[in-house]
Amino acid sequence: MDIRTAPAAAAHAETRRGDYRPPDWLVPEVALDFTLDPDRSTVRARLIVERNGAHDRPLRLEGDGIAATWLKVDGAPVEPVMDGPTLVIALSGDRATIETEVALHPAANSKLMGLYASGGILCTQCESQGFRRISFHPDRPDVLSVYTVRMSADKARFPVLLANGNCTASGDGQDGNGKEGRHWAEWNDPFPKPSYLFALVAGDLAPNRDSFTTMSGRNVDLGIWVREADLAKTAHAMAALKSSMAWDERTYGREYDLDLFNIVAVDDFNFGAMENKGLNIFNSRYILADADTATDGDFDAIAGVVAHEYFHNWSGDRVTCRDWFQLSLKEGFTVFRDQGFSADIGSAAVKRIDDVRVLRSAQFPEDAGPLAHPVRPESYLEITNFYTATVYNKGAEVIGMMRTILGPDRFRAGSDLYFDRHDGEAVTCEDFVKAMEDASGINLAQFRLWYSQAGTPTVTARLDQDGGRTVLHLSQSVPATPGQSTKQPMVIPLRTALIGRDSGAELAPAQVILLTEAEQAIAFDGITEPAMLSINRDFSAPIILDVTRAAGELESLAEHDPNPFARYEALQELMLRTLIAGANGEPVDPAPVIEAMRRTLASNALDPAFKGEALLLPSESMIGDRMPLVDPDAIHDAREALRRAIGVALADPLAAAQREGAPGSDLSPAAKSIRRLRSVALGLIAAGDTLRGAALAKAQFDSADNMTDRQGALGILVSLDAPERQAALDGFYDRYQADSLVIDKWFGLQAAAQRRDTLAAVEALARHPDFSMTNPNRSRALVGSLAMNQWAFHTASGEGYRFLADMILASDRINPQTAARLVPPLGRWRRFEPGRAALMRAQLERIVAEPNLSKDVFEQVSKSLA
Structure with a gap:
C-alpha cells in the first residue's frame, strides 16, 4: 500500500503554520451553565462575539462529538447550520450574543478529553482541542475570554464544585430541571484566557488547605483536593507548591495573581497534569506520595511537575500561545524553569545528568527518525501528536542555550521584558526571542534556526x-x-x-x-x-559530540575533570566505546572501565547520588543509537558481559556501598543519594553473582522501610532466575493490590525485566484482572515499558511487534491519544537489522490498513512508513 494515497489520508486535513490567519471573531465573554450528571450533563453557553476586522465571513464554532439541542442569536431561536462538526452562523452586525445547549455523556467519554468521569469524579481536560467536546466555540488559543461558570449537581455525589478563578456564590436548592437534593456554585475568572485553559471539577473530595503570602503581602489560599483516604499523601505536593511559588518570585519576579489556587488529583488522565488557570488538574501519580508507596524518584517528579504547572501561570496562562505551532513557547520555557527549580532544591549535577539522559533516550531518537520535526513544527494532522520530547525537552535546551549566550542577568532582563510586554496576549516563539534580543542587545538571527531546523547537530x-x-x-x-x-x-x-x-x-x-x-x-x-x-x-x-581522544584521556578526565557533568560524560563515553566494540564482536578489555569505576566509588569528594549515576551503564537503546544498525541481541550480550565483569571485579566496594542505609522518611539530598547508590551497587553485584545478588536483594526487599529500597530490590529480582523473584513479586502485589499507583509499578517492573520470557509474561499480564486499557497509567506501565525494553521487545520472531500493534489498535478504539503515543517504537524500523525491520514495517502497514483509524494514530503510522 502506498500510504500517501491511502483512503484514510483524504479524511485528515493537514494544518500548516504558514496558513495562520487571525480569528474572524473574538469572544470577550463566555458564560457557561452546567447541569452535571455522569450519564447526561447539559451545558448552556452564552458567548459575546465581536467581529475582528473588516470582513463578511460567518462565525464558525467548532464542535467534536456534540450537537446543539437549540441555538439562539441575540435571543431569537435559529436553526443550526452545520459544516461537518462546525456550527456556522451568519451574522450581519459586528457584535452578537450566541446561546447554545448541548448534552454530554461523561461516563462514556473514554477519550478523557472534554468532560469525563474518573473514579466518581467529573472533570475536564481541554488542551489542546478538548473544549469543543464540551460546547461550541472557536476553540483556538488566540481567542481569549473572561469566563463565568455556574454548576449544579447532586450534593451527596458531588459535594465539591470547582472551576477557574474565584467562587463568587454558592447555595443549595433545585436546579433548572427541578431536581431536589442538588446544590450549585458560581465561579468567575477575571483574567481572559483561551478555551484550552478552562477547567471544571465536581466530586466527593477533601482538601489539604494551606496558604502562601506573596512578595507584595497578599494572602493566597491553597487547596489540594483528593479522596479523603488520600489526604495523608498530599503533604509533599503542598510543600512543593509553596516552594515553587517562592522560587518563582525570587528567580523570575513572578507573583501569583489570584487569591485562590486549587489542585485536583484524578486517576484517569492523558497527561501528567494541566495548568488550567487557578485550577490545576493532575494525574494522581504526580500528587500522591508517602515513603511506603513512592520512591525518591516519585517525590522528585511530584515536586518538578507541581512546579511546572504552577510556573505555567505566567509562562502559558498570563502569556499564552498564538497557535499550536508555538507550543514550545510555553512548554519549552516552562520545562526550563522547572528544571532550574529542581536543580536548586537538589543536586544540580545529578539533575543535569537526569535531564540529559531523558533527552538522549527520548528526543535524540525522535530527531533521528521519521517523526523528526522542528521545535516549532510546520504542519500537523493532530496537534496532540506534537506534545513531544522535541517540543518540551529540546525546547527547554533551546531556552538554556539562550541563557548561556546572553548570561543570567541579560536573560532575566529578557524574561522580564517578555512577560511585561505580552501580559494578557497570545504570542509566538519569535516574540520570545525578540524580547531577549531587545533586552540584551544581542542579535539572535542565526540562533532562530534552532526553532525551524529539525535534527540533532x-x-x-x-x-x-x-x-x-x-x-x-x-x-x-x-x-x-x-x-x-x-x-x-x-x-x-x-x-x-x-x-x-x-x-x-x-x-x-x-x-x-x-x-x-x-x-x-x-x-x-x-x-x-x-x-x-x-x-x-x-x-x-543538545548535540552529538565526536572528540578525537588520546589513549587514557577519558580515564583521566573521568577522575580529574572538576566539572561534575564532564566527569560523568567521560566515564559514559569510556563505557560506550567498550560496549560498542563488544556489540561489534571485537575483543574487549573491561579493565579501563572497571578501574575508572573503582576510583569513582572510592572518591570521598563525590556525592553518592553522583556516584550512582556515574556507575550506571549506558542503556541498550543508547548503545544502539551510536551504531549504524541496531542488533538487540549483540548489544544485550555486550552490556551484560561488561556488567558481569564489573560485578565480579568490584564485588567488595560495591557491597560496601550497598550496605549503606538511610531512614525511610528522610528526603534530604544526602539520604536520597545513599539510597540511589545502594540500588545501583546491588544491580552490579547481582550481575556478577546471581545467587549472592538475589539473596541481598531479597533481604533489602524484606527489610525496606521505604519504597525506594523496596522497588530498587524488586527491580533487580525481576530479571534474575532465582526463587526469591516470584516470592518478592507476590509479596509486593499482596501488600499493595489496593493502591493503583503502586500496582502500576508492579506491572512496569515486570515489563522491564531483562529475561527471555518477558514478552510472554507481559502477554499474560495483559489478561490480568487488574490490567485496563482505559487507564492511561496502567497502559503505559505495561505496554509502554515493554516497548522501551529493547532486548525483550525486539525478539527476532517479531512477536513483540505484533503484541504492540494489537495494543495500539485496541487502544485506538478507546483513547486515540494513548494509542498514538505507542507508535514511535515501531516507527524506528529503519534503524534495525533487515529481518526485524521488515517485521516492524509489516505491523505498521497492518495498523494503517485498519478501517476507521483515528487521525492521531494515522498520522504517526503514515509518517513512520513514508
Missing part, C-alpha cells in the same frame, strides 16, 4: 598541540530530516576548558565558545603542558 572536535601552539578544531553538521534535506550551520554554545594531562589542573578556564560556522578553529595562548579537552560542559548544547 553533530560536532567534531580535535585539539592540536604543536610546540607552544594549541588549536581547537571544530566542525558541525546537521543531518537531513523529513522535509528538510539541506541544513544551515547552527549557533552552538560550547562551554569549554582545557585540563592538564599531567597535573589535572585547568590550563584554560571554562569559557563559552560559539560555533557558528561549518568549521572553526580557536587558538589558546600560553598552554605549555599537554592538554585534554573538556567540552560541552553541563551539556551546554
